[in-house]
Amino acid sequence: MVSANVKVVNAEGMHMRPASLFCQTVTxxxxxxxxxxNGNEFDAKSVMMLMSACIKCGAEIExxxxxxxxxxxxxxxxxxxxxxxxx
Amino acid sequence: MYExxxxxxxxxxxxxxxxxxxxLTYENHKPEDTEAxxxxxxxxxxxxxxxTMEMADDIRKRIGPKEAEILEGHLVMISDxxxxxxxxxxxxxxxxxxxxxxxxxxxxxxMFSSMDDxxxxxxxxxxxxxxxxxxxxxxxIEDINIGKVAPGTVLVAKDLTPxxxxxxxxxxxxxxxxxxxGKTSHSAILARALEIPAVLSVPGIIDLVNDKDTAIIxxxxxxxxxxxxxxxxxxxxxxxxxxIRKQEELKKFHGKxxxxxxxxxxELFCNIGTPKDAKKAIECxxxxxxxxxxxxxxxxxxxxxxxxxxxxxxKEAVQTMGGKAVIIRTLDIGGDKDIPYLNLExxxxxxxxxxxxxxxxxxxxxxxIQLRAIMRASAFGxxxxxxxxxxxxxxxxxxxxxxxxxxxxxxxxxxxYDKNIExxxxxxxxxxxxxxxxxxxxxxxxxxxxxxxxxxxxSVDRGNAKVAYLYSAFxxxxxxxxxxxxxxxxxxxxxxGMCGEAAADPLMIPLLIAFGLDEYSVNPxxxxxxxxxxxxxxxxxxxxxxxxxxxLDTEKEIVELLKASAKD
Numbered sequence: 001m002v003s004a005n006v007k008v009v010n011a012e013g014m015h016m017r018p019a020s021l022f023c024q025t026v027t028x029x030x031x032x033x034x035x036x037x038n039g040n041e042f043d044a045k046s047v048m049m050l051m052s053a054c055i056k057c058g059a060e061i062e063x064x065x066x067x068x069x070x071x072x073x074x075x076x077x078x079x080x081x082x083x084x085x086x087x
Numbered sequence: 088m089y090e091x092x093x094x095x096x097x098x099x100x101x102x103x104x105x106x107x108x109x110x111l112t113y114e115n116h117k118p119e120d121t122e123a124x125x126x127x128x129x130x131x132x133x134x135x136x137x138x139t140m141e142m143a144d145d146i147r148k149r150i151g152p153k154e155a156e157i158l159e160g161h162l163v164m165i166s167d168x169x170x171x172x173x174x175x176x177x178x179x180x181x182x183x184x185x186x187x188x189x190x191x192x193x194x195x196x197x198m199f200s201s202m203d204d205x206x207x208x209x210x211x212x213x214x215x216x217x218x219x220x221x222x223x224x225x226x227x228i229e230d231i232n233i234g235k236v237a238p239g240t241v242l243v244a245k246d247l248t249p250x251x252x253x254x255x256x257x258x259x260x261x262x263x264x265x266x267x268x269g270k271t272s273h274s275a276i277l278a279r280a281l282e283i284p285a286v287l288s289v290p291g292i293i294d295l296v297n298d299k300d301t302a303i304i305x306x307x308x309x310x311x312x313x314x315x316x317x318x319x320x321x322x323x324x325x326x327x328x329x330x331i332r333k334q335e336e337l338k339k340f341h342g343k344x345x346x347x348x349x350x351x352x353x354e355l356f357c358n359i360g361t362p363k364d365a366k367k368a369i370e371c372x373x374x375x376x377x378x379x380x381x382x383x384x385x386x387x388x389x390x391x392x393x394x395x396x397x398x399x400x401x402k403e404a405v406q407t408m409g410g411k412a413v414i415i416r417t418l419d420i421g422g423d424k425d426i427p428y429l430n431l432e433x434x435x436x437x438x439x440x441x442x443x444x445x446x447x448x449x450x451x452x453x454x455x456i457q458l459r460a461i462m463r464a465s466a467f468g469x470x471x472x473x474x475x476x477x478x479x480x481x482x483x484x485x486x487x488x489x490x491x492x493x494x495x496x497x498x499x500x501x502x503x504y505d506k507n508i509e510x511x512x513x514x515x516x517x518x519x520x521x522x523x524x525x526x527x528x529x530x531x532x533x534x535x536x537x538x539x540x541x542x543x544x545x546s547v548d549r550g551n552a553k554v555a556y557l558y559s560a561f562x563x564x565x566x567x568x569x570x571x572x573x574x575x576x577x578x579x580x581x582x583x584g585m586c587g588e589a590a591a592d593p594l595m596i597p598l599l600i601a602f603g604l605d606e607y608s609v610n611p612x613x614x615x616x617x618x619x620x621x622x623x624x625x626x627x628x629x630x631x632x633x634x635x636x637x638x639l640d641t642e643k644e645i646v647e648l649l650k651a652s653a654k655d
Contacts (some may be wrong), residue, residue, distance in 0.1 A: 007389050047163055047164065047167045049169055052195070
């Protein structure tokens with residue numbers, strides 16, 4: 001299992017478009033991808049779960065990946081958040 | 088008269104057609120064959136996806152890609168494995184498809200509607216829309232066809248779902264009234280895109296009206312009249328004509344030059360905050376960018392953006408403007424704009440402290456990255472550099488020296504840029520105004536920032552309600568300051584612009600014409616309005632009015648005279 005803390009920088013936070021882009025990015029990986037936010041864990045491969053986390057701009061989130069391609073999955077997820085989630 | 092939220096401007100008069108929600112009750116039964124029941128659910132989901140995709144295509148073509156995003160969002164949501172997966176699980180536990188849809192959707196509706204975030208709350212209405220559509224398909228219910236309503240119909244609904252809105256034929260719908268929804272709801276966005284007057288959040292309206300009632304909707308003021316008296320009706324028929332006439336009049340100014348009534352050519356630019364806004368400026372017929380705030384690059388970030396990141400952003404705006412001027416204001420932080428990763432100390436008086444050009448000059452390494460990025464972007468169009476919060480001649484001299492130094496570096500590296508790139512001052516402090524003649528000798532242009540100029544001239548914090556009454560650009564002191572800055576620029580032969588809110592104010596425009604302002608930079612949506620007002624004043628008339636105004640003693644007298652002299 002690998003994990004990293006990142007800050008959500010796009011102005012909109014994890015709304016429809018960013019959340020859907022995030023899911024699309026992590027879904028192809030075999031590893032499970034979870035997000036820890038405010039003490040709760042969310043399945044990052046579900047756009048509904050991601051949005052239900054109510055992650056806003058400036059929020060610190062922990063991304064956890066577990067599986068055969070966990071390093072690649074984590075890197076893709078972290079890069080995407082740092083790049084502003086397509087906004 | 089009923090009041091609600093003014094969600095889409097204009098006056099609509101027509102005959103009510105209520106959109107009553109369908110009875111979606113169903114008999115809860117235990118499925119005989121859970122696999123077959125799941126098949127029934129999956130078929131419903133597939134036909135929902137197909138319908139939604141078709142509606143999204145239709146909206147994209149008829150209205151625009153942004154409006155179609157709502158329905159595309161529904162597709163993303165229903166395609167989430169968590170949705171259908173959970174429903175399948177419920178069917179496995181001997182629930183019927185209708186019950187599974189209801190339970191899973193309700194869970195998400197409750198979750199989204201309890202969130203402390205307006206935009207997220209909107210997701211609840213998306214899930215509700217999905218739920219109702221799925222239930223209708225499962226129960227075999229046909230929807231009323233909104234696309235077939237008669238011309239002059241006023242739609243009254245509890246809430247207008249995106250799937251309903253997508254069927255609206257603009258020519259037949261005179262107005263929209265709903266019981267729920269705010270300015271940023273789907274209904275509001277679509278009503279504005281279709282230019283249909285709309286008043287939303289009118290409590291209980293659906294039970295207060297009957298089909299065929301006459302309704303007046305004032306989408307500008309947020310008012311609704313049902314079966315109005317003859318007087319009210321004739322007043323609103325006139326108002327509607329006025330509104331339509333004004334809109335038509337404004338449209339005529341699209342693609343025209345900005346000229347005064349006596350033919351003096353002026354420049355009408357836009358204020359923007361991101362490179363994408365430049366597209367909006369072009370759509371709204373802006374003639375250039377008078378203020379490109381560069382803070383977005385720094386504020387929506389966790390680290391200082393490097394030279395390439397900045398260069399790409401500036402280049403995007405410059406290329407979008409295709410050769411039209413783009414005035415980029417260098418980093419204007421401090422005051423009310425904090426950037427956490429710069430670790431600036433908290434100050435007692437942030438507006439009088441370490442901010443804007445003061446910060447930039449104290450951190451030349453950071454500032455040079457920005458200047459270089461702007462200079463590189465100047466190879467792709469017409470770029471100007473603007474310094475915020477100038478108070479001394481030394482400041483502009485120092486920045487110009489940095490620019491000269493960077494030119495040598497760029498030359499040595501063989502990187503292209505505009506060798507005649509202009510550097511100017513944002514005129515927004517009392518100090519700058521008093522030495523405007525000196526600054527004019529050092530600057531290639533001026534741009535007056537009326538918001539800060541008013542605050543600093545009047546020594547008033549506009550966020551403080553107790554003193555906010557003093558905050559007005561029509562105060563005699565502020566007007567004298569504006570006049571003085573423009574005169575100094577004119578005398579030195581440099582162009583003078585204004586990028587504050589005042590540049591689009593119908594009352595301020597004649598004064599600015601009289602003082603000799605060259606360039607007006609406004610919010611993109613106000614371009615045509617400003618151009619229309621400018622076209623109504625001759626320089627001579629404006630000067631006669633300004634002479635009278637400058638003789639007056641108080642802000643109240645000035646505003647009264649300007650209102651009395653305003654041209655409709």
